[in-house]
Amino acid sequence: MDYRENRPKEDIRQSQSDEGAMLENQIKQLKIITHGLWEIVRDSLELSEEDLIEAVKDIQLDREHQGSLKKKCYDCSRENNPKQLKCLYCGGELAQLTAFDALG
Numbered sequence: 001m002d003y004r005e006n007r008p009k010e011d012i013r014q015s016q017s018d019e020g021a022m023l024e025n026q027i028k029q030l031k032i033i034t035h036g037l038w039e040i041v042r043d044s045l046e047l048s049e050e051d052l053i054e055a056v057k058d059i060q061l062d063r064e065h066q067g068s069l070k071k072k073c074y075d076c077s078r079e080n081n082p083k084q085l086k087c088l089y090c091g092g093e094l095a096q097l098t099a100f101d102a103l104g
C-alpha cells in the first residue's frame with residue numbers, strides 16, 4: 001500500500017516541493033562539477049569556448065538523428081525505440097547507440 005494515501009494533500013505537496021528543490025540543487029551541483037571539468041580539459045588541451053559550443057551543437061544534432069534510429073535487441077533481434085532501456089518484447093538487453101544510452 002502506498003503510504004501517501006493516508007497523508008493529507010498538504011503533506012504530499014510539501015514532499016513534492018522538497019523533492020523538486022532537492023533535484024534542483026543536484027542539477028546546480030552537477031553544473032558546477034561539469035564546469036570545473038570543462039575548465040580542466042579546456043586548459044589541458046588548449047581548447048576554446050567555441051570548441052565546446054561546437055561539440056554541444058554536434059551532440060544535439062546527433063541526438064535528434066538518433067530519435068529516428070532503432071536499438072536492436074541482442075536476444076530476440078527485434079528493433080526498439082531508442083528511448084527503451086530494455087527490449088519491449090522480451091526484456092532483453094539492447095544494443096547501445098552511445099555510451100550515454102544506459103542513463104536513459
Ligand SMILES: [Zn+2]
Nearest residue numbers: 073076087090
Ligand atoms: Zn528482445
